[in-house]
Amino acid sequence: MTGKSSLADGPPPNVHLWSREGFLGANAIGLQPGYTPDYESVEGLHAPRRLAMEAFVTADMSDPDALPTPILMCRTHEVTISVSRRREPMAFTLRNVEADELHFMQRGGARFDTEFGSIEGGEGDFVCIPRSCAYRMTPLSGELVDVILESAGAYRFDTPAPFGMINFGMDLRRAAISPMPPQMEPSAAGHHVLVLKALDGLTRFVKPVDPLPAIVRVGGETPVWALNIAAVQPVSYGGLGGPPAQFLTTPRAETLLYTLSSRQSKLRPPVHHNADYDEFILFFRGPGSYGELDQPGSLSHVPKGVTHHGPTEDVPEGYLAWLLETRATMRFTPEALAQAKLMETGAYGVHPSER
Ligand SMILES: [Fe+2]
Numbered sequence: 001m002t003g004k005s006s007l008a009d010g011p012p013p014n015v016h017l018w019s020r021e022g023f024l025g026a027n028a029i030g031l032q033p034g035y036t037p038d039y040e041s042v043e044g045l046h047a048p049r050r051l052a053m054e055a056f057v058t059a060d061m062s063d064p065d066a067l068p069t070p071i072l073m074c075r076t077h078e079v080t081i082s083v084s085r086r087r088e089p090m091a092f093t094l095r096n097v098e099a100d101e102l103h104f105m106q107r108g109g110a111r112f113d114t115e116f117g118s119i120e121g122g123e124g125d126f127v128c129i130p131r132s133c134a135y136r137m138t139p140l141s142g143e144l145v146d147v148i149l150e151s152a153g154a155y156r157f158d159t160p161a162p163f164g165m166i167n168f169g170m171d172l173r174r175a176a177i178s179p180m181p182p183q184m185e186p187s188a189a190g191h192h193v194l195v196l197k198a199l200d201g202l203t204r205f206v207k208p209v210d211p212l213p214a215i216v217r218v219g220g221e222t223p224v225w226a227l228n229i230a231a232v233q234p235v236s237y238g239g240l241g242g243p244p245a246q247f248l249t250t251p252r253a254e255t256l257l258y259t260l261s262s263r264q265s266k267l268r269p270p271v272h273h274n275a276d277y278d279e280f281i282l283f284f285r286g287p288g289s290y291g292e293l294d295q296p297g298s299l300s301h302v303p304k305g306v307t308h309h310g311p312t313e314d315v316p317e318g319y320l321a322w323l324l325e326t327r328a329t330m331r332f333t334p335e336a337l338a339q340a341k342l343m344e345t346g347a348y349g350v351h352p353s354e355r
Contacts, residue, residue: 016307017272022256022325023243029270036271037309037345041353045331046303049340050348054145054297056083056339064088067197068148071336072280072301074328077152077199078254081280081330084146086110089138092193092204094228095213096131099150102248102257103127104229104322106284106297108144110137113212116222117175124284124320127226128155134194134211135224145297147282149257149324153250160235160245171231175224177214229284229320234263234313241267245324247314259300260323262288262315273307278323281348288317292349300348301340304329308345 013031020026051071059066069081080099103110109122114135121127122140129135131154157164166172194205235245242265248257258282279302283293291311293300302308332340342351 014061015270017270017273018275020275021108021253022274022277024253025276031134032271035191035346036307037202039344039351042052042140042342046329048300048302048308048343048345049332049337050293050298050300050343050350051332051336051340052295052297052300053083053147054295056336058083058085060084060086062087064091067094067202068146069335070333072326072330072332074326076328078328079152079326080148080150080331082148082150084136084137084145084148085144086139086146087142089146090136092195093134093136094195094196094197095134096129096150096197098131099152100131100155100199101129102149102151102155103129104147104149106145106147106282108139108141108146110139110144110146112137112175112224114175114211114224115214115222116217117177117333118174119175119216119226119246121226122228124229126229128224130154130223132151133223136212147299149255151250151255153252153254155248155250155255157247158249159247160336163296165235165245165247166231173226174222175264175280176222177216185329229259229261229322232259232261234259234261236263236265239264239266241265246325255327256325258323258325260313260321262318262320263313265312265314269310271307271309273305274302274325276304276327278303278307278330279330280324280326280330281326284320284322286317286319288315288319290315290319290321291347293321300343301330301332302343302345306345309347310345311347 018028058069068084070082072081105125111120192207192210196203234355236272244258246256281300285296342354344351
């Protein structure tokens with residue numbers, strides 16, 4: 001089938017890896033006579049799929065009062081993945097009281113005005129708005145596609161060394177307080193709506209003053225930051241292959257974020273299944289491709305325990321992509337499921353049954 005004929009390492013026997021804790025725990029490796037990622041058909045929710053994020057229609061495209069549209073959720077509410085394609089500035093202020101929000105600017109850009117200053121995110125940027133930090137977002141172009149990774153656990157940097165993978169001094173930007181634009185001055189007339197977002201719904205406060213304007217930060221560190229995917233260096237092992245290294249994690253490693261951009265790596269990953277984590281890969285852009293994920297904004301989902309292989313990451317033309325691992329068992333929302341396609345797990349193309 002697709003994965004084997006185009007990209008497998010060689011003839012049988014095939015290496016098969018079972019691993020705990022993502023890439024960090026116990027593992028066992030065996031040889032199998034057949035190519036085990038292939039499947040002829042599948043019924044049920046726990047199946048690999050892919051979704052074209054740039055074509056996904058969201059509620060906030062046409063309704064400025066709408067919130068981003070969830071596309072993937074889990075039973076524990078540990079993680080939610082949503083998409084915003086907002087066309088107008090938010091007319092309300094939002095404070096997510098139960099999750100950190102990591103916004104990935106797949107297309108276009110946006111300015112985030114927060115209680116700790118403003119920051120702009122452009123294409124390929126992650127913008128982190130931590131739990132209980134209020135913000136308003138203004139799209140900077142008419143084609144915004146913002147993929148939002150909400151996590152109940154707080155995101156923190158977790159690079160293998162304090163320098164090297166990310167040049168924090170040069171590439172990590174933090175929100176800055178600047179002279180207030182007229183609409184943010186405290187004297188601006190009118191009522192201000194502050195929406196607190198919790199798991200069980202929205203609570204709407206009407207305030208006499210705008211909750212965002214700040215004069216100066218007098219302590220601590222600004223918790224709102226931005227970082228481009230191109231500024232996160234993939235870790236390689238003298239060109240032989242090996243697991244990627246995360247750059248962001250949460251307190252009990254419920255969620256880990258990696259760059260999966262092209263790197264020197266003679267060996268393709270082994271056929272494997274990941275006992276503890278669901279895996280998401282977002283292909284940001286080429287010119288090269290990650291196997292059959294070649295359209296910017298393609299998101300793949302391999303649920304935990306599903307056997308998969310994955311293409312080579314040694315692509316000389318280069319590409320940029322990220323990998324999210326989460327302990328949560330994620331399910332597409334009905335709207336997203338209707339647009340998602342079953343995926344083969346060799347090269348991550350659309351499964352033959354859906355072509
Ligand atoms: Fe994997």
